[in-house]
Amino acid sequence: xxxxxxxxxxxxxxxxxxxxxxxxxxxxxxxxxxxxxxxxxxxxxxxxxxxxxxxxxxxxxxxxxxxxxxxxxxxxxxxxxxxxxxxxxxxxxxxxxxxxxxxxxxxxxxxxxxxxxxxxxxxxxxxxxxxxxxxxxxxxxxxxxxxxxxxxxxxxxxxxxxxxxxxxxxxxxxxxxxxxxxxxxxxxxxxxxxxxxxxxxxxxxxxxx
Amino acid sequence: xxxxxxxxxxxxxxxxxxxxxxxxxxxxxxxxxxxxxxxxxxxxxxxxxxxxxxxxxxxxxxxxxxxxxxxxxxxxxxxxxxxxxxxxxxxxxxxxxxxxxxxxxxxxxxxxxxxxxxxxxxxxxxxxxxxxxxxxxxxxxxxxxxxxxxxxxxxxxxxxxxxxxxxxxxxxxxxxxxxxxxxxxxxxxxxxxxxxxxxxxxxxxxxxx
DNA sequence: ATTTTTCTGTTGCAAAAGCAACAAGGAAAT
DNA sequence: ATTTCCTTGTTGCTTTTGCAACAGAAAAAT
Numbered sequence: 001x002x003x004x005x006x007x008x009x010x011x012x013x014x015x016x017x018x019x020x021x022x023x024x025x026x027x028x029x030x031x032x033x034x035x036x037x038x039x040x041x042x043x044x045x046x047x048x049x050x051x052x053x054x055x056x057x058x059x060x061x062x063x064x065x066x067x068x069x070x071x072x073x074x075x076x077x078x079x080x081x082x083x084x085x086x087x088x089x090x091x092x093x094x095x096x097x098x099x100x101x102x103x104x105x106x107x108x109x110x111x112x113x114x115x116x117x118x119x120x121x122x123x124x125x126x127x128x129x130x131x132x133x134x135x136x137x138x139x140x141x142x143x144x145x146x147x148x149x150x151x152x153x154x155x156x157x158x159x160x161x162x163x164x165x166x167x168x169x170x171x172x173x174x175x176x177x178x179x180x181x182x183x184x185x186x187x188x189x190x191x192x193x194x195x196x197x198x199x200x201x202x203x204x205x206x207x208x209x
Numbered sequence: 210x211x212x213x214x215x216x217x218x219x220x221x222x223x224x225x226x227x228x229x230x231x232x233x234x235x236x237x238x239x240x241x242x243x244x245x246x247x248x249x250x251x252x253x254x255x256x257x258x259x260x261x262x263x264x265x266x267x268x269x270x271x272x273x274x275x276x277x278x279x280x281x282x283x284x285x286x287x288x289x290x291x292x293x294x295x296x297x298x299x300x301x302x303x304x305x306x307x308x309x310x311x312x313x314x315x316x317x318x319x320x321x322x323x324x325x326x327x328x329x330x331x332x333x334x335x336x337x338x339x340x341x342x343x344x345x346x347x348x349x350x351x352x353x354x355x356x357x358x359x360x361x362x363x364x365x366x367x368x369x370x371x372x373x374x375x376x377x378x379x380x381x382x383x384x385x386x387x388x389x390x391x392x393x394x395x396x397x398x399x400x401x402x403x404x405x406x407x408x409x410x411x412x413x414x415x416x417x418x
Numbered sequence: 419a420t421t422t423t424t425c426t427g428t429t430g431c432a433a434a435a436g437c438a439a440c441a442a443g444g445a446a447a448t
Numbered sequence: 449a450t451t452t453c454c455t456t457g458t459t460g461c462t463t464t465t466g467c468a469a470c471a472g473a474a475a476a477a478t
Contacts, residue, residue, distance in 0.1 A: 061349045122331035132341040139348035140270045140387040178349040180466045
C-alpha cells in the first residue's frame, strides 16, 4: 500500500516539471551527502540505498535503509553535529531530487506529479515519522538479543509470515542495530540454540508463539 | 522560533472549533495511552510530559520528552508491538486533542486555529522528523559516554551556551538514553574526573573545545 | 577461470554495562 | 513537623558487549 507510487507519475514529471531532476546511480556510488543542502528532498524511484554515518572511531552506522518510493534528504535533518552522513547506493538506483520549498508551492507547469506530491506531503512525512518511531523503539531495546527479536518481528509483520529474508548482510545488520558484529553473531547463535529462530542462508523463521 | 504558538490561537478555537478539545491534567496523571486511537493528535499547550514505555522486563524508557507546543499522539505510531506506551504529565499540563483526519479537511466553522494548523501541518510533522532523527543519532552511539556527550551537546546548542540545566532527573536521563542508571552515574563521574564536564546540581557545563 | 574482496562464523580476552543493594540527602506529602 | 518517598551517589559482582584476529565460504571483479 504505497502512499505514493512515483513511477506512476514519471511521464508527467519528465515532460513538464522543470524543478524536478532525475539521476541514475551505479552500485556503491554516493547519492548525496548531508551538508548544507537544507532543502533537499530525494525520492528513490528504484534500487536500494543506505543512509550511513561514520563516527570519530570509524564505527559505521546504517541510519536508515531505503527501497523503492522511500523519501529521504537533508531536509529531514537538523544542523548536524560533525559526523559525515551520506546516502550510498547498494544497487543501481534512480533518484528524483526535489527542493522542499518548491514542493509546497503550486507547480508552474501545473504538472500532476508536483500536485500529487504537494497534496500528499504531510502524509508522506507522517509515514516517515512512524518509521522513525519504530526505529527508536528498536534502538532503545537494552540488549542485542532484544534488538534482534524486535527487528525480526518487524520483518515478520511486514511480510505477513514467520519467515522472511533479511534485507541486509549480517555485517550490515549489526551496523543497523548499532551493535558489534561478533557479539551479534554470538547472540544469533544463542537464539538458534534456544529454539527461538531458525536461520537458513539469509532466511529467518520465527519459532516462538 | 516556534512554528506554531498554540496559545496565540486559543481564543479562536475555543469560540468556534467544535472538533477541538482541551483538557487539563495534574502532575503524574496519564494524558493518553497509545492503543487503537489511530488518529489522535495532541498538542501540549503548557506543562511538561513524557512518552513512556515499559518492556516485559520492567525496564522503563522515556521515548520522548514534551514541553510547550510539542505535538504527539498515536497517529505518529505504527500498530505497535505489545508494549504499553503512554504519556504522563510531569507537571500540570494543558493538552489539546485533535483528530488527524479532521485536521486535513477545511474547518466547518472556518476557525483560524484550524486553518493555521492545516497549513502548517507538513511543517510541524517535518520538525518532528528532525527531532526523531537527532534522537536516533543519539541512540546509535555505541557507549554510554558518547550518549552523554551527544545529549549534552544537543542541550548546549539549544541553549547557545556551554552551561545548561538538565530537563531530567538523572534517573530519568538514564531512561531517556536507554542505559543503566548506575553505569551512567559511573560514566558521569569519569567525565568529570577527566575534565570534560562540570556538574553542579543539575547544571552541566561543557569544558571541552 | 582465477584472483580478489567481502561476508560468515568463531574464539579468547578485555572492557563496558547491567544488577542488586544500601546509605544519605532532598523533596513532597500528610 | 514529621514521615514517606524519590533521587543521588556509590560499590562489588556478574553478564554482556566489544575488540582483534583468523579461517573458510561466497560473491564480485578481472
